[in-house]
Amino acid sequence: MHAYLIEMLECPVCHDELEWRISRRRGERIESAEARCQGCAAVYPVLEGVGLFLTPDPPRNDLWGQVDSQLAKYLREHSEVEQRLMDVSADELAPADLFYRALVLEERGEYEAAKELEEQAKAGIYTEGYLACSESQRNYVIERLSESDGPIVDTASGRCYLVEEMARRLECLIVATDLSPRVLRQDRRRLESFGLYDKISLLAFDARRTPFRNGAVGTLTTNVGLSNIEEPGNLLSELRRVVGGQFLAISHFYPEGDEVNAMALREAGLSSLIFRNAATDAFIAxxxxxGIVNECSGRAEPTPKSEVLGGAQVDAFPVQETMLQWGVIMAR
Ligand SMILES: C[S@@+](CC[C@H](N)C(=O)[O-])C[C@H]1O[C@@H](n2cnc3c(N)ncnc32)[C@H](O)[C@@H]1O
Structure with a gap:
């Protein structure tokens, strides 16, 4: 993480000041450090340049310790499956399997090859409408932010699809954040290999309990992050607390009355921001x-299943074909 972030950060639990002990710097970056809260004595480390601001509540596994993904572990234990995924011509693989092969290549550090394969896979996984709407939203956000001085903070950044495009097309500094340190660690390696890491900082925290001071974030973005946060509870109040400027949230909404998808999303704890009107009301409340801008709609289907990995699916939703309405929630 870049050292400029110190001014923007506080304890995500009790909101008191942090005392920093920096053990390794590299230019403007902090590679290794400990931030101790002067109020509650909680300690937040910076490891391999990634600031870790996860709180004990809610409890979660030590994802940092899981160096290899579940996929890599499974393939190590099932060499015949690995051969069917990695040792055949890409033309013989179903789209979902192309995607999983891209993930394996990425874990092996073959980032260019992985990216090419992932693009090929997406064309078979998503409908044309889904891909077009998604691209249109990313372009819209990037154009809106073309004059931004930054830093731009992105939340639920995941594999950094939006962050990567922003880093390629915008001049300003960017902070990619996610609940999962493992995902961020992988992001660091990929962004470094593409020469994009210089302007990016990585922070792990729960978007429902962030380590930012009141109003410290000038611009917050997310690419379909809101609908991926389980049990959002106080999420929008917490983001309201830290955003001093604008929030641009790329979102897609399910049609009112799409009960089959709504029920499946409800069971996964993901239902509260899936309908356009309810989401708008939740922001206002x-x-x-x-306001919602750049709206468009496109058909979405359940993502096709893997033929090699026991029917695994790239996305869990939608569970039934539907018409998604896309847009950017612009909030201040
Ligand atoms: C599908 S990704 C979103 C796509 C991503 N924004 C992109 O542009 O590539 C969803 C991410 O949300 C993260 N996530 C889920 N719950 C979260 C939370 N409470 N706080 C922060 N991130 C969360 C997950 O770890 C996952 O990486």
Missing amino acids: TGWEV
């Missing part, structure tokens, strides 16, 4: 001024 937490003190935001909100």
Whole structure:
């Protein structure tokens, strides 16, 4: 993480000041450090340049310790499956398997080959409408932010699809954040290999309990992050607390009355922001001024299953064909 972030950060539990002990710097970056809260004595480390601001509540596994993904572990234990995925011509693989092969290549550090394969896989996994709407939203956000001085903070950054495009097309500094340190660690390696890491900082935290001071974030973005956060609870109030400027949230909404998908999303704890009107109301109820722009809609189907990995699916939703309405929630 870049050292400029110190000014923006506080304890995500009790909101007191942090005392920093920096053990390794590299230019403007902090590679290794410990931030101790002066109020509650919680300690937040920076490891391999990634700031770890995860709180004990809610409890979660030590993802940092899981160096290899579940996929890599499974393939190591099932060499015949690995051969069927990696040792055949790409033309013989189903789209989902192309995607999983790309993930394996990425774990092996073959980032260019992985990216090419992932692009090929996406064309078979998603409908044309889904891909077009998604691209249109990313372009819209990047154009809106073309004059931004930054830093731009992105939340639920995942594999950094939006962050990567912003880093390629915008000049300003960017902070990619996610609940999962393992995902961020992988992001670091990929971004370094593409020469994009210089302007990016990586922070791990739960978006429902962030380590930012009140109003410290000038611009917050997310690419379909809101609908991926389980039990969002106070999420929008917490984001309202830290955003001093604008929040641009790329979102897609399910049609009112799409009960089959709504029920499946509800069971996964992901239902509260899936309908356009309810999402807008939730923003207003937490003190935001909100509008939805750049709207478009596209058909979405359940993502096809893997033929090699026991029917695994790239995305869990939708569970039934539907028409997704896309847009950017612009909130202040
Ligand atoms: C599908 S990704 C979103 C796509 C991503 N924004 C991109 O542009 O590539 C969803 C991410 O949300 C993260 N996530 C889930 N719950 C979260 C939470 N409570 N706080 C922060 N991130 C969370 C997951 O770890 C996952 O990486």
